[in-house]
Structure formats: structure tokens, C-alpha cells
Amino acid sequence: MKNKIYIYRAFERFWHWTQAFLIFILMLTGFEIHGTFKFFGFQNAVSYHKTAAYAFIVLIVFAIFWHLTTGEWRQYLPTTEHIRAQMNYYIFGIFRNEPHPTKKTVLTKLNPLQKLVYLGLKVLVIPIMVLSGLMYMFYRYPQQNKIETLNLESLEPVALLHTIGAFMLVAFVIAHVYLITTGSTVTSNLKAMIIGYEDVEQDGEESAEETKLNQQTK
């Protein structure tokens, strides 16, 4: 039995796609600033990178507010339950057309592996990028006879940290874009993130709570 559930609410979708766009811009301009290639021109790249970075920070503030007030932050609490089953699914089950070992519901949108990866992103990679990015922007070289904020003797550690994070994010984006094709159909996850609704396999009654939630969100 298939059931259409409203899984990604409007703000969540807005947040996701804005974040996707900003990360794409930040990647493109960031690697130009890094010297990997030339595209916008260095001066433009720096200015776009800065603008996108500020927009990203504003978005993060709203997202944190949203996660806290809606309680959605609980989605990212890590669990060891089914983690082996989920790994086995990606390594073996998926090729045998086995069903997903964990069900997607409004209350548990993320499978145990996703929980781990997204938590890592949210508490490690993104904060590192934001903090090192702010230090990159606001460092001041120590000046003679002057007190400046954020005196850093060298930009190097900040820049290297920011570069490591950037490589990790690129790898994440590649894996992420691939993994969204592993839903019940190739496009079902993508569709859900665009329209909010997803066909979810239901092999039983909806819990009373879920029904209530679904009705509320509709």
C-alpha cells in the first residue's frame, strides 16, 4: 500500500535549495580563489564568495531557529540501531531490489547513515567552514603600534582548514547527488524535495500520531 505523505515542509525545501545554490556558488568561487581554475575573475570571485557567505550565514541562522522551534533537530540524533542493516542495504540489498531496511516517516526522515553524515556536516564541517571563513575575512595582520581585532600572525592555518573543509564538502555533494537516486524510484527523493510529498510504502496502519501530524501539516 502506498501512501502520500507531506515529508518536507515549505521552509525546509526553501532552506535546502537555497543552501544547495549557495554551496554551489561558494564551491565555484572558492576554488577559483584557491587558484584551481579561472572563471569569474579573481576579484569577482572574491566578492561573490563574500556575498554568498553572508547569505549562507543568514540562512543558517534561520535554519537553526527553525530546527529548534519545530523540534526537527531531533531528526539528527544519531542512533546505532539498523546502522548495519542500512550499510548492508547499500552494499548488497540495493542490487537485489530489496526494500529499504528503514522506513521513511515524517518523524524519521533520515536513515541511520544519513543521520550520522548530516550530523557530521552540521556540527563539524559547516561550523568549521563558517568559522574559518569568518577568520579568513576578518583576520588582520598585526600592525605596528596598532591594536587590531583578530590579529593572526599567519593566514596559512585558517586557509588550509578552509581548504580541507571545501574538499570534504565537494565529496559530500557528489555522494549526496548520487544517493538521492536510491529512493523507492530514481527520482522520488528529488521530487519530494521539490513538491514536499513523497509516496511512502506503508505496510500497516499509520500511527495515530503520524496521522495527526500529517493532517496538521496539510
Added chain:
Amino acid sequence: MKKIFFIVIVIALVIISSIILLESNQTEPSNLDILKKTMSKKDSASADHSKFAVLQKKFDSPQQVTEACLSCHTERHKEVMRSSHWNWSREQYIEGRGIVNLGKKNAINNFCIGVEGNEKSCGKCHVGFGVSDSVNDNTNAKNIDCMVCHDNTETYAKANEMGGYPDNKLDLSEIARHVGKSKRSNCGVCHFFGGGGNNVKHGDLDKAMFESARDIDVHMDVSGPDLQCAACHVTKKHKMLGRVYSLSSNNQDRSTCEQCHTASPHNETILNEHTVKVACQTCHIPVYAKANSTKMEWDWSTAGKLKDGEPYEEDDSLGNHTYLSIKGTFKWDRNVKPDYIWFNGTAEHYLLGDSIKDTTKPVEINKLNGSYSDRASKIIPVKIHNALQPFDQGTGMLIQPKLFSDNYGEGAFWKDFNWKTAAAEGMKDVNLPFSGKLSFIKTIMYWPVNHMVSTKEKSLQCVDCHTRNNSRLAGLKDFYMPARDYNPIIETGGTAVIILTLLGTAAHGILRIKFSGKRKKQNEK
């Protein structure tokens, strides 16, 4: 109805006041606009010297002119006689040496090497008369040459090898009646020709700047600001701002761009932040020697070759000497990209009599101090001049040879072409020993590039430095610069992670397609 009326009025007021505010912001003049305005005002002289009775007579000697000057300007000679233009030396503090009287008298350069023993020739650029090896009367105010700096007729010229005396065909009376503030023509006659020819030494001071075009220097552009040297080299009591680090050691009394432009002249904050570590000249003087060639290398070791017993010269297609029997072999260059170094305004110098410890490395005649970690240092553009010059293997000293003399047989190299006697005579003049073991050693000099400022359109762009390949700052490796620098381990590791992720997802995807195909076939069966 009243309410609507009220709202309309409020809205109108808001619109009008915001327009006024925006307008007033737009018309607020920038620092550059103010500078352009003030600098375009040409001041007129407060006195016309041609009307002065004391200048109406016929002057037979240049000293008589000086006496006439001093009859009104009664105290000025004291200022001049305290100046480095007169003394050719100045008290300097040098790290490790203490207070030193540093100047042309005890410093060496890697062009014509030094003044000592050659005063009669070098005196062409002294602000006095009667400079020679034996007589050096620098206590007599009558020997001050006022005209060389204050002639406004542009006809005054000192004669060659006459110890600073002017050409005797000059109409000194006419010149004396037309004196005024120093112009580019006054400073240029010496400073554009340092090292024995136009633009030889500095590379950024060229006779083309007598009548500078905008392409050569934006500030001196005769159809633009037309600034005279003293506009920046502000002069009080015959003491001017500006230091040339072939002869200066201290970070004081420098003439800077910031005097007028402030330390944050750009509209973009990020550019203003660069000024903490990057000197204005670095971006705004992308090339020097824009009009005529400057000397880049001077090999003294080949000097002295004669054709049929006579000295000779060889020139390149631009008319630059590539070989002179009296001086050796030269290399020239035009439109040169500067080298870049850290500089904090202090320098060390090789002084006459210093013994060179390490003869395997080139000798830095004027070592400019600075580094990334030094808070006072900025990146500056320099011309680096290389030379091979005479050196005493026995004492480890650079040799001050006797080059110039009126007569043959006095040991002067330019007459007798004998290095050993020239070295012996020259070192005797400065009371230093000469062991007789003469060889040649590599020496380098740094010449900070400060003139020939380009238009903003031609200034360096971000990518001239911020780039992996051919960065202008490729030689400065003691700091991290975005786009130029990366950590090879992070770069390889990061690229590997990305490639592995790509391969992994691709392999996974291919397997999925393959297996689903198989399943379809099985289902069909």
C-alpha cells in the same frame, strides 16, 4: 480626506529628503578630487628677481652669484651646508655599527663604485664649486651652487670634470635674474643621470620625465597634474623628504604616497587592507624604465680592452653602450617588471674597508631589511642591479679604484687601463691597504622603484599576484597567499577523496543498472 492628505504629505517629505540626502552623498568630493584641485593651483612667485638691483651687474664667476644671493638670503647657506646635498653624507644609525656618517664618501655602489679619488669628475653633481681630490673647501659658503637647483631658465649646466664649476660660456647674469623654486629640470640634471648616463642607476628616473607624458608618470604628466619633484619631496630649510637606500639606512624623513593619498585611498575595503603589507608602488608601478633603457648588469672585469691601443665602445640597436673600454660590459633593459622584496625602511650597507666574510655569495652592497613577520615591513618593487666589481682577495675588501685623472701615469684606470695601479692608487686615497691580489666579485644593489606611477587602469590586477603560475610575488615564499599557495598534502588528499567518491558512486550506479537489467530479464522469463 484629511488623513489621505496627511499621508501624501508625509510620503512626499520622505521622498524629497531622501533625494536630498542621496544627492549630497554623491557630490561629496573624494580625497582624490580635493588633491586634483589643490595640486592644479600653480603658485606665483612672491618676488621677481629680475627687478633686484644686486642682480643687475655682470657676474664673472659663479661665486659672485652666490654672494649676491646670500646678501639677501642671509641665513640660507647654513641650511645648505648642513644638508646631505652639500656634505654627501648624513648621520645614520645602522644596526650593528651604531651611528655612522654615511654617504657617498664611504659607501660603495656597483656602478662607478665610489667618489673618493674621482671628485673632480663626480663633482658635476655636487651643489658646490671646486670639488677635487686635494682641495675640498666645504666650509666656504661662497662655494655653494645656488643656481644648479634654482635656475629657472633651464640653461644652467655644470661642466664635465670641472669639480662642479659651470660651463664658462653661460650667461650667469641672466640666470641669476631668473631664479625660483626648484623644478624637475633642476633635480633631473643630476638625479636622472646617476651612474653616468640617463636612467642608468634608478630605472625609474629618466630624462623623459623632464616633459613627462601620462604614460610615463601620472603625477608628472605635463598635460595633467604636472607635479614638480618638490611636490612630494617636501622641502623645509633645504632639507627634503625622501631617502634613496643606496645611501640611507633609517626609516625616517621618507617621502611617501600616503602623504597625500592616505593609507586607505581605495573605495574597496579589501584593497585598503592590502596597504598593511603591500606598498602602493607594488601595484601602481607595474613596470619601470618605460621610456629609455636602464642598466641591469655591469661587468667591470672586461674593462680595459683596447683596439689599436685606443679605448672603444660598442652600442646596441637602441644606442645603449654594451661595452666601454673604461667601464666594461653592460646589460640594459626596458619596460622592466620589478623584483619584489619585503622592506621596513632600514638598510645595511657595505662600507669602504669592510671585509667580506663569505665570498661564495654575491655581496649585497645595500641590504634592505624586512620580512613577512616584521610588522613594519611592506612588499615593495625594486630594481636589482648586478655587477662584477674589483675585489682584493688578500684583504677581502671591495676595491675603490682610482678611475679619473686629468693626466696619464697617475694610475687612473680611465687613462692608463691598469687595474693593479688603479686599485693601489684608489685604496691609497682612502687610506686602506691593497694586497695586490686583485680579482672580481659579484655584487648586487637594490633600488626601490618609486616613480613612473601608472594610471589606475594599468595598475596590477589581483591575478597578477594571486595566481599559481607566474605570480609577481613568486619569489616571496615566507607567507601564505590565496590562489598562489596550497598545501601539497591537502591538495593531493582532497583530490583523491573527490576522485574516489566519483568512482565509488559511478561504480555503484553501474552495478545498480546492471542488476536491475538482469532482474527485468528474469521477470520477463
